[in-house]
Amino acid sequence: MEKKDISKMLRRELILELHKARAENTKKEELIQARSHLVSLRNQVQEEKRKCEELEQKLAIQDKDLQPFIDRENQNLLAKLEKIYEGNKCSFCKLKFHSETHRRAILKCGHVFGEMCIHTYLILHKNCPVCDFPAVLWDVRIIIAGENLCTANYFSS
Incomplete structure (x- = not known):
């Protein structure tokens, strides 16, 4: 074989190797993008969990603040019921x-x-x-x- 033929074969092999390497790189890039998307989703989920916890804490504080009002209204309603009951005797x-x-x-x-x-x-x-x-x-x-x-x-x- 001549030097030209060998160089053509080497070029073809190099070109094939290059195509294989590009295909592998494309797959690796897709995996990297998928992983980065998963990381992004995980971050979003963590952020939503944090917001939920904050809202639960605020709600618990509001419930504690509203409890005296609820108790007072409950007492008022019980007094009205007692008055109605007395009025029916x-x-x-x-x-x-x-x-x-x-x-x-x-x-x-x-x-x-x-x-x-x-x-x-x-x-x-x-x-x-x-x-x-x-x-x-x-x-x-x-x-x-x-x-x-x-x-x-x-x-x-």
């Missing part, structure tokens, strides 16, 4: 009102009693037991509570 016997056996009855002054309790009281007395406003049996109005609140005259027999 007869001023005399302190029993809850029932639809037939212990109906609500109201006097002109606005005080509410059980029907039989106020009738029994007014037979002996001539005034409201709460405010001492003058009252007689025919002043008693039965409260008929349905969807709409209204009063109906009581007719004694």
Whole structure:
């Protein structure tokens, strides 16, 4: 073989080696880029975790700050419920009102009693037991509570 042929073969081999090396380098560059992308994603995840922890700490502080307010509102609501509960009991016997056996009855002054309790009281007395406003049996109005609140005259027999 001649020197020219040998140099051509060497060139071809060198060119093939160069192409192989470029292909390998391309693969290595892709791996490096993929790794750098993973590192970037890891950094983003860590940053998001840090932000979440900060928000959780802020929320915990806000919860501690709001707890006295929540407790106070809870106490207010309980007091209102107690007032409503008390308003649904007869001023005399302190029993809850029932639809037939212990109906609500109201006097002109606005005080509410059980029907039989106020009738029994007014037979002996001539005034409201709460405010001492003058009252007689025919002043008693039965409260008929349905969807709409209204009063109906009581007719004694």
